[in-house]
Amino acid sequence: MQKLKNKNVMELEEMKTLWSEMSAELEKQKKLTDLIIIKMTQANYRSKINGIFIPEVIGSFICLAMGLYILVNFYKLNSLWMAVCGAAGVLILFILPVLSLRAIHTLRSVNILRTNYKQSLKLYAKGKLQFVFVQKLSFYLGAFMMLVLLPPMCVIMGVKDPFSHSSLWLSYVIMFPLFYFMARWVFRKYMSVTGNAENILKELDK
Amino acid sequence: MQSKTEFVKIIKDNEGLIYKVTRLYTNSKEDAEDLYQEIVYQLWKSFGSFRNESKISTWLYRIALNTSITHLNKQKRKGNHQPVTDELFNKAETTDVLTEERMQILYAHLKKLNTIEKGVIFLYLEGKSYEEIAGITGFTVSNVGTRLVRIRQKLIAEIKK
Secondary structure, rough: HHHHHOOOOHHHHHHHHHHHHHHHHHOOOOOOOHHHHHHHHHHHHHHHHHHHHHHHHHHHHHHHHHHHHHHHHHHOOOOOHHHHHHHHHHHHHHHHHHHHHHHHHHHHHOOOOOHHHHHHHHHHHHHHHHHHHHHHHHHHHHHHHHHHHHHHHHHHHHHHHHOOOHHHHHHHHHHHHHHHHHHHHHHHHHHHHHHHOOOOOOOOOO | HHHHHHHHHHHHHHEEEEEEEEHHOOOHHHHHHHHHHHHHHHHHHHHHHHHOOHHHHHHHHHHHHHHHHOOOHHHHOOOOOOOOOOOOOHHHHHHOHHHHHHHHHHHHHOOOOOOOHHHHHHHOOOOOOOOHHHHHHHOHHHHHHHHHHHHHHHHHHHOOO
16 A cells, blocks of 8 residues: 555555455454344344434424413413414424424435435435424524413413513523524534535435 | 344354445444444344345345445434444454555545445445446446546545645
8 A cells, every 4th residue: 555655546456455355354353253143133222223213202292292281271372462472382383393203204214125325325315404404494493482482381371461571581681692502503513414415415416 | 043043144254344344434443333233233124025135245235335324423322332343343453464554544545435435436345346336336337437437536636645
């Protein structure tokens, strides 16, 4: 390899020879035992893959429970403004989990056995784009939901005129800078992930 | 039971192959171990449905490469790692020092390629023909040729840096 570097040339055939040398070396070093292989195939390992799925399901249940709670107490929202805010909040609480779970389902539905490398790459890149888009959307909708849900939630909790309470305005004052920094972070993350996925899709068509 | 014995034998016979894929697609020992286990798990999961459908090597390469694409980052999956492959990943330390050094340089260059290129070059280095690479990846034979030319140019540019 050093010789190749000096010549500034790397022929694929020479790389292939080096690769074969390594493969032959690896062949000599059989280390796997029956027990290790069986351990690796144990179903509990699968739980790792659910690292994203489980928190999303828990989050969905929380959203659903919150939505139902507001619906049950909807009659307490006695002004049109409060009712509109409450309804918007409930709508977001029901839509967000559906979008999120659907995106994860797409990401998980890449059939490793049935698809070839090109198809898997395409499906995975598309799934990733969808997933990150939903994440971004969820973030903005979530922030909007906090904004519109705070006053109706106060009313449901028994506060007659939430706008006259300083704690409501204080919550907003804390929330907005927090939202700004989070939004910047989410946007950067979004750009990096979508950039990679888009590059894969472009490259596949070359 | 027969299928389990059969499966274990296939994995043992091809442990080097899985090792090479994991080393190519990961950047840390932990992540490599994780991917190794995931590939073996995916092979086991699809073992029943694969039989008599395609060549064993095609099946192995396809699952290994596809699993590498969908492999999630280590950071997202903490806490469940089973260190069953620790010994396996000490292979590099026990091999010939010079070969290992040269391999490290080669891997460093290969890791700079994108995901698509990694898969194509890996199969090429494994000695697969253009037709076989096309069969495993889903690209056309001529596209495989074009991609390999591009990969070669990219590698040369990389070494010149």
